[in-house]
Amino acid sequence: MSAPPRRKGRIGRPLAEIVLRQLDPLVARQGFGEASLIMQWGDIVGARVAGLCAPERLQWPARARKPAPDRPQEPATLILRVEPGFGLEVQHMAPAIVERVNAHLGWRCVARVTLRQQPLTARPARRPPRRPPPDPAARAQAQSATDGIEDAGLRAALVRLGEQALTPRR
Incomplete structure (x- = not known):
């Protein structure tokens, strides 16, 4: 093979x-x-x-016009x-x-x-963009999609991701 x-x-x-x-x-x-x-x-x-x-x-x-080869x-x-x-x-x-x-x-x-x-250029603190509250239908769909996952932490993270992905933008 x-x-x-x-x-x-x-x-x-x-x-x-x-x-x-x-x-x-x-x-x-x-x-x-x-x-x-x-x-x-x-x-x-x-x-x-x-x-x-x-x-x-x-x-x-400044460099010399003709540098000496032995001089670093x-x-x-x-x-x-x-x-x-x-x-x-x-x-x-x-x-x-x-x-x-x-x-x-x-x-x-x-x-x-x-x-x-001189003052260092300070970056202004950015506020995270305001997100609309998750849609209950999107939450339910995300939870049903992650039912087979045993790890609770991973399941919760995937539900949050699914909520954000499935919530319609305004």
């Missing part, structure tokens, strides 16, 4: 991979080599530090936007921030940190 024929074509890719690839040229204008530094800032430096500052750009030193690339300066009033605290954390950023990027990319005290 032979193996089933393989399908030719594209293999699915994670959405994060596609998004990061599309963002890389945009963030390159700010001196970042890749979008992961911006997208994963909270994971790199921790939630507390990420609440106080955000990366604005990487400023690379000069490290960049990371420019951070810091909430007003927290500059001194972030300045004391700068060595740890540099170490974590370099560890994330995998090489000694950043040597210094420069701070700009």
